[in-house]
Amino acid sequence: MTRVGLRFTGQCRKYSLPKFSSPITSHSYIDDDFLSLVSKENITKHIHDLGAYPSFSNILTPQHFYQNEVLLQYSQKLPHPVSLRQLAGYGRQLTKQKVLASANFVRLELPIRLAMRIRDLQTLPFGVVNNFHLAQIYESYYHLFNAFRKIPTINTLGENEEFCTVISAILDQHVFNLSHLMMGALESTIFNNLQQEDLDAFMSSMLRSRISRRVIVEEHLSLTEIHKKSPKQENPPDYIGEIFQSCNAEEHFGIVGKFIAASMAEYFPHPELMPDLIIEGDKNATFPFMVPHLHYLFGEILRNSFEATIKTHGHNKHKLPPVKITIIDSKKNVMFRISDKGGGIAHSKLKSIWSFGKSPELARESLANFHRIPGLQLYSNLQVTSAGSSIVETQLNGLGLTSVGDINKISTLTKKSTLELLITRPYKFKLGLGLPMCKVYADYWNGDLSMNSLEGYGSDTCLTLSKLGLHSNVVQLDRA
Known part of the structure; x- marks a missing residue:
């Protein structure tokens, strides 16, 4: 039985409030007014959420272990190496065939690359993969994996237009992953769930994979747009892609x-x-x-x-x-x-x-600051919110932004680039x-x-x- 079976079948231990350690549940860096909201009555209302499977999840269910067989088939495939020169070859002089070939490459390649990262998450120690933020990434990646593997072969430019609409929407829906990844790293530091070298290797692997996937997708979107506007356009020899x-x-x-x-x-x-x-x-x-x-x-x-x-x-x-x-x-x-x-x-x-590994004190401070960055999208399950100056104002009870809160009630706001929001964040919100x-x-x-x-x-x-x-x-x- 694989590790994911131990985690998501009835054999896994119950989720507990400390394990889903969002900044709201750590008493050392939130104020007393907020703590007063976390009462026994509030916790009792959410006792049904403390089962073996997150109540908000559409993927982490009792059947997930059996669905995992499909993932294993994809994770055993090898990704196709791509150079910038190959991407540039598509863009210098576009044809219908090149655009369709690019579309089908994206369609076939992304499920393989996502499966590799999902398997990495599945083989993490239980205390790491049980982390609220990394569980959100797991859910997001599995959603993407299922979405891409079910897309049929793209044979016409019209089908490619529909495909581009789909992948653009998917990119928007999953913009929160970078925030979750960074916060998950900080929480792993607090609980010392991964050695510093292992944490750095995990973060590097996840970030590299994220870059490669987004470059492949965004380059295809740009090639499609160029071909639609200027099908006979020729680019200079040093051209390496529209997104560069x-x-x-x-x-x-x-x-x-x-x-x-x-x-x-x-x-x-x-x-x-x-x-x-x-x-x-x-x-x-x-x-x-x-x-x-x-x-x-x-x-x-x-x-x-x-x-x-x-x-x-x-x-x-x-x-x-x-x-x-x-x-x-x-x-x-x-x-x-x-x-x-x-x-x-x-x-x-x-x-x-x-290193991504910080002292527990600095990690707690960084986590608190993450939740205060204006506009930064933090929570997912495809129902997301932006962080604001007052978390209390956006939630009715002290469990609203923890693993036992009703995440589906969080309002959806306009999404912006996570990197852009990190660059322009106010000076006082240090992340480390x-x-x-x-x-x-x-x-x-x-x-x-x-x-x-x-x-x-x-x-x-x-x-x-x-x-x-x-x-x-x-x-x-x-x-x-």
Whole structure:
């Protein structure tokens, strides 16, 4: 019997409130007014939810173990390696046959890649996969897996239009997964359910797979749109796909710098004294990249430098030291050195900044902040909500956002890019996962991220991004 059978059949132990450890159930970082709502009467109302299967789940049922046989068949298949050059080949001169081939590739490939990640979740220790946030990811992935494996062969452009509508809607419905993944990592840290090395490997695997799936889907959507508008369009030899835009380094640092400054203006008593952003070197360097990923990389690094500078010098009444960016444009890479005078980091702590594992205290603080980020979509079961300034106002009782609450009653709001909301989040909502996330994103695209620090003075963060057009034959997208 597989581990999933032990978890989801009658042999598994009962769910309990502490195991589904959303921030609402941790008494150490919520206020007394909120705790007063969590009474015995409220818990009694939800006692039927404390069974072997989550009451809100359409997938985690007594029959799930037997349905798992279908998943096993897919998980034993191998994903098809894809390079950016192959994607570019479809886009340089499109035909009806190429568009249909791309559609059927997406249709066949995604169930395989999703099955691999579902199996990874199934083989996690019980205390990890029993986590509320990772259970939501499991539910979401299984929903996606079932949806894609049932789509028939796409033979006409009309059928492809319907297919694109479906996958666009699916992407919107499951935008919450990144938030769940990050919060699940923090809760696993609090309960010490995974060793730090295992947690980092799990997070890296899940993030890489997420990137590859979304690139494959979004590239097909863009190819379909291009063929519909300009069926005879021909692109230049260095073209590697519509979703990879030509990015000017100075321009995008300027855009992200304004985001970061705006997020801090409300909390810094003297906005006019905030650090300037000085850009030196090859300021006009251009390279192809995915703009959301680029902005996230730039944003988290700049946020750290600005925060450190304000923390170290903000008590003074004079202009704070600038944050300097040096850009070096080489044949195959673009390198960025972000230098600040924010006091630096102790050498003993440098290694830990790249890990998703945090101390329980920092993890609790980060979880609380996740729930306060305006607009960030946190809860799913395909009935989702955004976090707000007052969780109490959106729920009728203290169990509303825990595993025993009625998640289906949470209102559905407009969805936005999770990365965008993380970049523009207010300054006070520190998460502690920015650099580990950036490390994975940089590495995925054949880049690198490192930091040198002089304790008591400042830090140099070095980001190297590969010019993807020159490495488009590397099969990044096999990282399923």
